[in-house]
Amino acid sequence: MARIGYARCSSLDQSLDIQIERLKVEGCQPIRSEKVSGASREGRTELAAILDFIREGDELVVVRADRLGRDTRDVLNIVHELDQRGAYLTVLDPHVSTRGESGRIVLTVLGMVSQMERRFILERQREGIQAAKAKGLYKGGTRRVDREKVMAMKAEGYGPAAIAKALGCSRMQVYRIIDSEAQKQNI
Template structure:
């Protein structure tokens, strides 16, 4: 039986160290981590890797259930996939495990709370943006792509697929930037 830890934060500027330390202290021999949103399972390669490696009797350990996901359906599906592999899910805070029936009930409730919390965060964010727009202080989110570099590469004769590889985005994003011009 292996204890496999999974740590996640939503943004690049957040720190994983506290989660990693807790998982290692809890006896997780393997700990996988990533910096990606928990709103869905899209783009969560480390989580997919953990699920692929689970064997009967293994235990997936997370510090809090919202680290596993912020959507109730996703969380329940993840727990179901672990059970299909005859593995368990354990949350450290509060300490809950799928080894018993009560654990399933608590996990479902915690999943619902995580989803509700995500909705509250989005609502507060929306309110803050509206307030900033009203005050004339809103400048929009940070641009993730170097638009000038994309345009320069295109002007130099580089194709959209090659540009996408170079700057680390999709071809569709390259096309959108090029259409802005």
């Protein structure tokens, strides 16, 4: 029976060190980590690998429920997948385990709170942007990747992986820029 740790943060400039250290202290081996949004399961290859290979009696350990997912349904779907394999989930803060029914109830409530918290953050962000726009202060976010360079490299025959490597960004950003430019030309 293995204790498998999973650490996740949403952006490349955030650190996973605290989560990983906490999982090590808890005796997790192996520990899988990734820097990707928790808004959906898309692109979360490390989590997918864990769910593919977890065995009966194994335990998936995360520091907080929102590291597993921001959507209640997604967290509960992961718990269901673990159940199907005879595995368990343990959340360290607050300490909750799916080994018992009361843990499942608490986990459902935690998932709902995480989802509600995410909605509040987005709402406050929208309100702040609207207030800044009304004052003429909002100029939008700064672009991190030079769109023109992406399109020029694509025109030269470079693939998304090569473009991403050359510009120091993710392939997903390159795909988004290419898709966005293609949509502009179709309009």
